[in-house]
Amino acid sequence: MIGDWLDIGPTDQIAPGNARTLPVKGGEEIAVFHTLDNRFYALVNRCPHKQGPLSQGIVHGNVVTCPLHNWNISLRTGEALGDDEGCVPTIPLRVDAGRLYLLREAVVGKKAA
């Protein structure tokens, strides 16, 4: 079971309201978010609009506002909200005993799993 999940370290590395990044060699950079109501989400760090780094946006509720053109992206579904259309892949994330785990196959792609 542990093998299916990638340990990316303790939860306290990300302050509430912030996000941090996780580059993936040969894959797309991942942004891990910590919301103000203490939830964690992981998305590919790329706005569906013009590829803005979502990790640098303002986090409010379970939404992040892209820093480039203010698109609002749901952290839960990765979908653009409001009148905008588009979706960014989400990475299944699990919190266990104060550590964050990402689903390995979603991080590195099927062939590496």
Add this chain to the structure above:
Amino acid sequence: MNAPMTFGNDKQAITHRERLVVIGNGMAGCRAVEEILARDPGRYAIAIFGAEPRVNYNRIMLSPVLAGEKAFDDIVINSAEWYAQNGIELIAGDPVEQIDRATQTVIARSGRVEPYDRLLIATGSDPFIIPVPGRKLPGVVTFRDLDDVDRMLAAAEKGGSAVVIGGGLLGLEAAHGLSLRGMAVTVIHLMPTLMERQLDEAAGWLLKAELERRGQTILTGADTAEIIGKDGPDGECVAGVRLKDGREIAADIVVMAVGIRPATALAKAAGLDVERGIMVDDHMITSDPAIMAVGECVQHRGTCYGLVAPLWDMCRALAGHATGAPSGYTGSVTSTKLKVSGIDLFSAGDFSGGEGAEDIVMRDAARGAYKRVIVRDGKLVGAVLYGDTADGSWYFDLLRKGEDVSAIRDALIFGQAFASGGALADPNAAVAALSDDAEICGCNGVSKATVVATIRQGACSLDAVRSQCKASASCGSCTGLVESLLRLTLGDEIEAGPKTLCKCTSFSHDDVRRLILEKELKAIPQVLQELHWSTADGCSSCRPALNYYLLCAWPGEYEDDQQSRFVNERLHANIQKDGTYSVVPRMWGGITSPQELRAIADVVEKYDAPMVKVTGGQRLDIFGIRKEDLPAVWADLNAAGMVSGHAYGKSLRTVKTCVGSEWCRFGTQDSTGLGVKIERMTWGSWMPHKFKIAVSGCPRNCAEATIKDFGVVCVDSGYELHVGGNGGIKVRATDLLCKVATEEEALEVCAAFVQLYREQAHYLERTAPWIERVGLAAVKAGLFDDPGAVRRLAARFRHSQQFMQDDPWARRAAGEDAELHRHLAEVRPMEFAQ
């Protein structure tokens, strides 16, 4: 009988007014009086008896009072002034105990005897108490009036657990309130699904699941056997409830909310015709022509109503007849909304299905939404909406009008916008399509025609409409409809009203700034709480605005909230389209040195920056720096004596200068020297928006000072100070603010103007739109009307600056907030490891 005495013919007109006595100071009694006054204010001398010792209030709003969302004052319908202004005698706290029809008098508990020409019975209903053992124990309460609410609040204060018997509208609202007040709540409901009189099984199940998710325990199909007592400090009190299946549920308070029955005892004792309710005809006249009755105590055409909407219709019919213009009441179709915040639920009409009824159902499991409409013989006869009730008033309107809906049957379930062929996707158009008698405000029974008439008579804002016709003044669920009517009726005029700060609040920018100072709010969560923000932690519009307003209001006290800053202000650099950053070091007044240029050149090479460019503000901009490298870049620039140029902030950007009298053959003053002094004074200050300054050494204006937020144009005799210029999308030349003789005065006025802008402009409002909004005269008045104003504003600016002028780059270069720049980790899958 106490006949009124007369003292001469001139008083005849008054003493001959008929005397109307109203039994019941509740919603029905007072509404009937209001309707009569609206038609013929001088017709009756009116006295109202009320059992409760208080003025008339909106009983259906007791639930929000219990939930802590409203205070008693918020739900008062008619204040003591209303009674006084209309010459109504209010006898509160003295219930009528007997009606003597032979002498046409009523007798109150105190022994008071009042004669009447016309009597109106509006005694409402009594809570139904199920006849189980223990029902009279202390701690068993009903949910009918303010005293009941006070009893529940007293119990909730001590915490513990509550049992609510009855899973109907009233019971669920009581359970919600007690739950919000911190009690562990169990709802006991006899029927298999909640609110079975208003909801079908599917919607009842969604409701149950949602309430359980919120921590309530819901027991359906549960029949109460008895209420158990225990010995308490003040004698026996309630301990819990035992069900017929043997289960026991402990409780510190038991709320009995199983239903109501018309309060008919008084009428029955007086010999009036009474079945379930007091029998009335279409004009609300009882079996005694001198006695009328209205509200929940009556039975009309075989029906007793327990909801508020029919009451408004009854009162209209009653008043029509009582003032000689009978209109008649033919019964009401009712609709229901549950007042539990966060749960949207609507039902109307008949949804029992049966022969000839066609169901149209739509479910959206992801959103937890459920819609069902029932059509019979081509007409809409019922609707149940859960999760999305926006179309409730449209369905209700179709239902009451009984029009043939066959033509739109296929689209009916998708709501008004879709069924109208998309033409009504605009919510204003949807409201425009409602008929004049469509009910807008269910709490206060206000029709569309009344709201529109109120607006036409001069109520141009939501608040004015609320105070003048009470629409949207109670639960607020129709606020959107009223706003649409304002837009439809007034067109653009409503736009004159102040805009709210963002969608999370109904306060304007100015309100928020004022309240931050008045209430001494010093943190964003505190503002959100105290000013009733509708979102848990704001949005990307309001958070940066609030952060700035707090920073400006409490210099040195407020701790900047990094999470409320746009990325550029968090990373002290400008984000570019590829996610890299550009870095602009400060060059005071646009003057640089070989050492600075060398340091910049070194950074460009060391970090492989793809481009370096001279900016419009006379600085050098290094492009393509990765966020991880920013602290190291800053350390190198710091080492050469350069600090952050704030090219990224809603802050003082640059002071652009021309060379002035030191070199230029036309120069009149030392414009570069003054520019450097101004930049030294103003750098690092946060502003509502970016702020650009320029100093030109002569009217040829090479520094382009007349398209800056603050511009100085030097002349032989001194300095012309200009404000409000903008070279952006919409070019605006500055307005001349004033002319001063010395550099010191120029600096002082600059500081004062910057501070006035900092304190008064809305967040993200440049000086140009700010001045156009408030007018140059207001800006001048703020600075110059009071001879001490410039000095005081400038002093406040300098005070604020002492907390702002340390280089954010230096702190980051020293390692502060390093996690903002570093990656969490890096993933290198096995196949890339080799």
